[in-house]
Amino acid sequence: MAVTTRKPPKTWSLLGEVRRRPSVYEATAAKFNYHFRREPAPFEMDPTAAINQWYLEHREGSPFNVEDWEGFRDPAKLTYSDYVSTQHDRETYLDLLIDHHEAAGSIAKLDKAWVDTLTALLVPLRFPLHVLQMTGLYVAQMAPSAFIINCSNFQAADEMRRIQRLAYLTRLLANEHGDTIAATDTAREPWQSGEAWQPLREVSERMLGVYDWGEAFVLLDLLLKPALDSVVNDSLASLAVANGDEFLALMLSEFQRDTARHQAWATALVQYAVEQDPALVDVIRGWMASWEPLVDAAVAGLADLFEAAAVPLSAADVREAAAQARERVLSAAIQ
Amino acid sequence: MPALPRSEWYDLTRDMNWDLTYVTEDQAFPPALSNSFGVPAEDWWTWDEPYKIAYTEYVHNQAGKDQGLFSVNNVVSRSSIFENLDPGWKAAILAHYGAIAVAEYQASIGEARMARFGRAAAWRNMATYGTLDEMRHGQLQTYFPYQALNKEPRLDWAHKAYHTNEWGIIAARHVFDDMFTANDAVSTAIQLTFTFETGFTNLQFLGMAADAMKVGDLDFGALISSIQTDEARHAQQGEPTLKVLVKAGKTDTAQNLLDKMFWRAWKLFSLLTGLSMDYYTPIEHRTHSFKEFMEEFINKQFIDQFRDFGLEKPWYWDQLLNEMNWVHHAYHLGVYFWRPTVWWNPVAGTGPEERAWLEEKYPGWNDSFGKYWDVMGDNVRAGRPELTLPETFPIVCNSCQIPVCTPAGYAAGYLDSPLPYQLVRDGRKYTFCSEPCQWVFEQTPEQFAGHLSIIDRLLGGIIQPPTIEGALAYMGLSPEECGVDGNDYAWATATASKTA
Ligand SMILES: [Fe+2]
Ligand SMILES: [Fe+2]
Ligand SMILES: [Zn+2]
Numbered sequence: 047m048a049v050t051t052r053k054p055p056k057t058w059s060l061l062g063e064v065r066r067r068p069s070v071y072e073a074t075a076a077k078f079n080y081h082f083r084r085e086p087a088p089f090e091m092d093p094t095a096a097i098n099q100w101y102l103e104h105r106e107g108s109p110f111n112v113e114d115w116e117g118f119r120d121p122a123k124l125t126y127s128d129y130v131s132t133q134h135d136r137e138t139y140l141d142l143l144i145d146h147h148e149a150a151g152s153i154a155k156l157d158k159a160w161v162d163t164l165t166a167l168l169v170p171l172r173f174p175l176h177v178l179q180m181t182g183l184y185v186a187q188m189a190p191s192a193f194i195i196n197c198s199n200f201q202a203a204d205e206m207r208r209i210q211r212l213a214y215l216t217r218l219l220a221n222e223h224g225d226t227i228a229a230t231d232t233a234r235e236p237w238q239s240g241e242a243w244q245p246l247r248e249v250s251e252r253m254l255g256v257y258d259w260g261e262a263f264v265l266l267d268l269l270l271k272p273a274l275d276s277v278v279n280d281s282l283a284s285l286a287v288a289n290g291d292e293f294l295a296l297m298l299s300e301f302q303r304d305t306a307r308h309q310a311w312a313t314a315l316v317q318y319a320v321e322q323d324p325a326l327v328d329v330i331r332g333w334m335a336s337w338e339p340l341v342d343a344a345v346a347g348l349a350d351l352f353e354a355a356a357v358p359l360s361a362a363d364v365r366e367a368a369a370q371a372r373e374r375v376l377s378a379a380i381q
Numbered sequence: 382m383p384a385l386p387r388s389e390w391y392d393l394t395r396d397m398n399w400d401l402t403y404v405t406e407d408q409a410f411p412p413a414l415s416n417s418f419g420v421p422a423e424d425w426w427t428w429d430e431p432y433k434i435a436y437t438e439y440v441h442n443q444a445g446k447d448q449g450l451f452s453v454n455n456v457v458s459r460s461s462i463f464e465n466l467d468p469g470w471k472a473a474i475l476a477h478y479g480a481i482a483v484a485e486y487q488a489s490i491g492e493a494r495m496a497r498f499g500r501a502a503a504w505r506n507m508a509t510y511g512t513l514d515e516m517r518h519g520q521l522q523t524y525f526p527y528q529a530l531n532k533e534p535r536l537d538w539a540h541k542a543y544h545t546n547e548w549g550i551i552a553a554r555h556v557f558d559d560m561f562t563a564n565d566a567v568s569t570a571i572q573l574t575f576t577f578e579t580g581f582t583n584l585q586f587l588g589m590a591a592d593a594m595k596v597g598d599l600d601f602g603a604l605i606s607s608i609q610t611d612e613a614r615h616a617q618q619g620e621p622t623l624k625v626l627v628k629a630g631k632t633d634t635a636q637n638l639l640d641k642m643f644w645r646a647w648k649l650f651s652l653l654t655g656l657s658m659d660y661y662t663p664i665e666h667r668t669h670s671f672k673e674f675m676e677e678f679i680n681k682q683f684i685d686q687f688r689d690f691g692l693e694k695p696w697y698w699d700q701l702l703n704e705m706n707w708v709h710h711a712y713h714l715g716v717y718f719w720r721p722t723v724w725w726n727p728v729a730g731t732g733p734e735e736r737a738w739l740e741e742k743y744p745g746w747n748d749s750f751g752k753y754w755d756v757m758g759d760n761v762r763a764g765r766p767e768l769t770l771p772e773t774f775p776i777v778c779n780s781c782q783i784p785v786c787t788p789a790g791y792a793a794g795y796l797d798s799p800l801p802y803q804l805v806r807d808g809r810k811y812t813f814c815s816e817p818c819q820w821v822f823e824q825t826p827e828q829f830a831g832h833l834s835i836i837d838r839l840l841g842g843i844i845q846p847p848t849i850e851g852a853l854a855y856m857g858l859s860p861e862e863c864g865v866d867g868n869d870y871a872w873a874t875a876t877a878s879k880t881a
Pocket of ligand 3 (some may be wrong): 485779
């Protein structure tokens with residue numbers, strides 16, 4: 047047969063002359079997102095078709111843009127395979143944690159006051175956490191490079207992970223303390239009309255209407271998610287400890303591991319972008335300033351629920367912790 | 382293991398549907414990305430996937446699958462299996478990697494679109510797994526060729542193809558963008574998951590996996606059969622979406638979405654899978670002819686599936702059955718003749734035994750398509766292989782973007798006229814290979830009208846110089862990448878030895 051006589055290439059031709067052979071992580075992501083800034087339009091259809099225009103406006107046209115997005119790397123450098131094998135281990139840990147507490151009858155031992163707090167505070171959480179999942183997937187489908195897309199997809203899958211474990215816990219609570227705890231309305235009613243939840247629902251719904259990919263990223267990853275993760279993984283865990291619920295506290299601290307990974311890529315992305323174009327700091331701060339009041343109100347709404355626990359946490363402490371968490375992410379991102 | 386079975390708690394992860402009040406429905410689910418087709422929000426909440434899986438099961442399963450696959454690849458890449466593959470089979474897998482690998486990654490964008498803009502939480506969760514799955518498929522199908530790049534530089538096309546304007550890739554992008562990368566969530570569920578994944582990926586992935594195992598390509602066989610297990614799961618988003626549409630009285634909408642994409646998928650697969658199965662796979666390893674596969678997977682199994690939902694066969698069914706006899710033979714002739722325009726080395730697959738097989742599977746093949754190969758064989762034997770190469774360009778269909786082959790279909794006795802279909806719209810003339818292709822175009826002209834086929838670009842001065850060389854450069858094919866006969870013309874001088 048026809049034999050190709052060229053020298054064996056080190057890597058994909060599109061990656062140019064390289065000294066070092068790119069890693070599997072790089073070789074299975076670099077330049078995958080071929081339609082970003084493609085001419086005459088992202089997709090192989092009429093350039094004026096609605097979805098071409100959507101991407102041109104909200105991705106190519108976003109103020110959050112640099113000359114070259116391909117240089118960004120996930121600090122964790124996760125391929126799909128790495129991700130599922132890591133999470134396979136972490137899920138094994140959670141299975142063991144649950145086994146232990148099911149054997150110990152921990153859920154049955156929870157007192158009624160704490161169960162009431164959980165019903166009010168933990169059970170409805172799957173709604174806003176699902177919005178974090180949705181928005182992560184929006185950022186992913188709009189992001190300009192596969193290195194960014196992958197991070198945001200994994201993050202969204204982690205949100206689903208957290209929702210599912212909290213759903214499991216909700217069912218355990220219902221089995222021991224009353225079936226209505228697991229009824230949809232027990233979660234949906236407060237989400238839809240409970241006073242404490244409305245500011246969070248407002249910012250969540252409004253986030254679903256944000257289509258500039260950069261603004262969606264900033265609102266999700268620099269503002270709402272750091273704040274909500276602090277309330278859930280951190281403050282609620284503290285409240286659980288104070289009220290003798292070690293099981294929940296440990297489960298939530300497991301989710302904090304995911305959150306740490308999410309914050310690492312989000313801050314790395316901001317650092318990368320700002321390095322390319324320092325003027326982007328103002329773009330980011332502009333978006334933050336416009337959304338901060340709604341995010342603060344969302345945290346304040348939930349914070350009040352912490353005061354209703356048998357052993358309460360002050361609303362001010364919850365708000366303060368969330369503000370600090372946001373600040374930590376921001377100061378790591380923008381030095 | 383935690384005590385409660387999934388069935389006891391899983392519904393609590395799929396009921397996150399509520400009435401939006403701070404933004405409108407259209408603000409959160411804009412029609413461009415999520416066409417409700419007029420079905421009210423609460424009707425979508427009844428969306429119920431037939432197959433459920435928890436995140437924890439997902440990561441446990443997938444980690445196990447990947448581990449098995451990587452160990453196969455590890456063994457195979459240190460062996461000489463790849464070097465010893467038949468040239469025809471190499472053509473098939475090179476074509477596959479170029480057309481499919483990065484497209485699968487793009488399918489993760491389509492899945493993410495459903496995971497964000499799907500109109501029920503249960504659906505969004507299923508699509509979240511689908512998003513991860515397609516990322517897996519994009520990464521695996523570039524990782525495997527990456528490992529073998531030193532053995533076959535043409536594997537570069539597994540990565541590069543979608544950055545080029547190679548004509549087959551334009552055709553692939555045109556259909557895949559329409560199907561998932563640039564489609565709305567509801568249409569994606571019908572067109573990608575129901576029509577394409579339930580119907581066609583079986584064909585390419587199960588069919589090719591069976592052939593791969595026979596050929597001895599363990600790597601490719603293990604790879605694509607592992608991928609197919611994911612496809613079989615996430616393809617199940619189509620059915621519940623279809624049910625919601627049908628229940629809301631939108632059967633016509635569903636039928637239209639299905640009909641459009643079924644035809645489009647057919648055109649692409651007749652090009653990709655048709656050639657692989659009937660010409661590239663070594664004859665002794667073929668399990669079925671392409672037509673037999675189509676009859677089994679599509680005409681029997683798939684029809685049953687959509688009949689169950691009250692849908693009908695597409696209106697062009699007779700034309701599909703007609704094309705199944707001849708269109709991929711015409712495509713193979715065209716690809717072979719224009720072989721410099723593809724990134725793999727096509728084999729003719731028309732030695733004496735192969736011709737006997739083709740005649741058996743497609744009675745009349747010798748008298749129709751065989752005649753073209755007779756002429757090419759004469760030229761090769763006369764020492765004039767250059768006469769088997771092109772000096773002109775074909776006409777390309779403005780819908781499927783594949784060269785129009787109506788003259789070959791006419792000559793073979795399958796069409797009443799050798800002429801293509803034509804349409805003038807807003808002063809521009811569009812050409813189509815078939816009535817259904819024109820019909821697809823006319824369903825949503827706003828989506829296609831301003832697109833230029835590769836021939837439009839050539840005639841419009843975008844491709845410079847407007848010569849074969851200029852076109853090859855435009856298509857991203859360097860001189861050493863241009864396809865050549867994969868068997869050094871052995872087919873033309875072979876004599877029937879094994880069977881005669
Ligand atoms: Fe796939
Ligand atoms: Fe798929
Ligand atoms: Zn056509």
